[in-house]
Amino acid sequence: MRDIALYVVVWAGALCALKRPWIGVILWTWLSVMNPHSLTWAxxxxxxxxxxxxxxxxxxxLTKDRWSPFQSPAAMAxxxxxxxxxxxxxxxxYFDDSMPLFIRSAKIYLMTFVCLALINTKHKLDWFVGILVFSLAFYGAKGGLFTILNGGNYLVWGPGGFIEGNNELALALVMTIPLIRYLQTQATQKWVRAGLWATLGLTAVTVLGTWSRGAFLAIAAMSFMMWMKGDRKMLWGFALFFIGIVALSMMPDAWWARMGTIQNYEQDASAMGRLNAWEMAWNLAKSNFFGGGFSIYEYPVFARYAPVAWDVHAAHSIYxxxxxxxxxxxxxxxLLIWFFTWKHAKTVTRLAAGVPELQWAMHLSRMLQVxxxxxxxxxxxxxxxxxxLPYDLMVASVVAMLLVKQHVAAHVQPIAQPRLWPAPPEPGRPAGPTGAPGQRQPAL
Incomplete structure (x- = not known):
């Protein structure tokens, strides 16, 4: 039954996308981020x-309802x-192994530009952000309930794709929590805001339930940034403190022992393996201007560039x-992509400050930065x-900036420039000696 429902949604959305392609963007985003097929039998x-x-x-x-996707420095980067x-x-x-990974990334970049071309109104942007939240908060709420019921004794894993692992799912959820907060600022009904509060808390519990040390550091940094960007710092400080105390209090001793290894990383084999992979990447880049391609995590590469040849690991770092x-x-x-993405969000907060119609954009841009x-x-x-997901955040930041600039250009009156030269004579009136219409010069 779930398989049939998925096929109906996909094909119905695809037919709608032929006339309203922005609906196809929402459909693609849902499929790529949530991986709903992993919840079906087929x-x-x-x-x-x-x-x-x-x-x-x-x-x-086919549509004319689009704009150029290359209107921002982030898109050009x-x-x-x-x-x-x-x-x-x-x-x-390893060219043959790199090619499938190259094709996968190329598909993501292509659809990112498609998103930039078709998401061109606030209505569409809200749907875009909403589907991101729905796709990931589903696992956040589900995993939070699972963690509470088992007392945090079992790890929460992802559905598949990029977020199949516990660490990957945790980071995706950390990035989703600020977006949940944005939707909360836009909600007008109390029951919706209450539901979003519950979802936010359960998602934070799920992050802890993944037992991911990197995500633990990420959620700490994200929480501090959210407090810094919040309007009511006393309220948000209390809310974050309460959620943190409740969530941490239910985690078992084994979880605390694992988090304690962050300080003693020299004694942790996984942490030392990552350092080994980082040094390998550094040495490889110094020796090869073009790098080694998408597939470099093999023993011969580590034997040549890593301090410990047999300790082969993935990079475990975007950088x-x-x-x-x-x-x-x-x-x-x-890095230039994210520099400009951050700068676009900062531009929105500057232009939207004090403009009631643009408060939604200021809230969104602040949460994107978080x-x-x-x-x-x-x-x-x-x-x-x-x-x-990070490229989806880039899309939201760029579109918000373009919409804000569009609004400002439409509502700000240009400043009248002072006339530096005499005006031309009016029709039917002779000009005086100095060019002023009908003006007599005083006798010398």
Whole structure:
């Protein structure tokens, strides 16, 4: 039954996307982030995503309701990074293994630009943010209940795709919590706000229930940033403190022992393996201008560039992942994407300050910055450089900036410039000697 329901939703959404392609963006985002096919008995996630993508791009070419996706520095930085991965691909150490990973990232970047072209109103942007929250908060609420019922003694795992692992799911949920808060600021009904409060708390519990040390650091940094960006700091300080105390109090002793290894990382094999992989990526990038390609986590590569040859690990860091795979140029372009994304959000908060009609954009941009802090912190310990969600945050930041600038341009009256030269004579009236209409000059 669930399989039939999924097929109905996908094909109905695809048909709607032919006329209103922004609906296809919502469908694609739901499929790529939530992985709903993992909740059914049949597979077919790739085929569902392909149907949504083809219908959306067909609608994109047929509709006039679109704008250029290249209107922001963040979008141009993403395009530059994508092109650079095309340049580095032929220099891959393991070309055949790198090609499928390159195609996967290319699909994500292509659909990111499709999103930028079709999400061009506040209504569409709210749907876009809403589907992101729904796709991930579903697992947040579900995992939170699971953690409470078993006292935190069992790990919470993800559904599949990029967020299959416990660490990956935890980071995605950390990035989702600020978006839940944004929806809460927009809700007008008390029961909706109460439901979002409950979802936010359960999602925070799920993050702890994954037993992820990197996510524990990420949620701490994210919580502090959320408090800094909040309007009512006393209320939010109390709320975050209460949620944290309740959530931490239910975690078992084994969980506390695992979190305690953060301070003694030298004695933890997993932590030392990550440091070994980071040094490998650094040495590889210094020796190879174009990096080693998408697939470099093999024994021969570690034997040549890592301090410990036999300790083969994934990068476990978005920064060292990009550095090892695409070199220093790739890392620079990757960081440039997030620099401009942050700057766009900051621009929105500046332009929207004091404008009642733009308060939604200011709240959204602040929460996007909070989400990015979670990604920057947790991403330092996970290989999620090509994960969909951060690029979706970039889309939201860019679209919010463009909409705010559009509103400001439409409502701000231009300042009248002073006339520096005499006006031309009016029709039918002779001009005086100095050019002033009908003005007599005094006798000398």
């Amino acid at each position: 597979s077919g996630g790739a085929s569902h995503a392909m149907v949504a993508a083809l219908a959306t791009m067909t609608g994109l070419f 993403l395009l530059a990074f994508w092109l650079w991965t095309c340049v580095t691909l032929p220099f891959s150490f 060292f992942q990009v550095l090892g795979e695409h070199g220093f140029v790739g890392l620079f372009l990757f 989400s990015l802090v979670g990604y920057f912190t947790g991403g330092a310990f996970l290989s999620l450089a090509y994960f969909d």
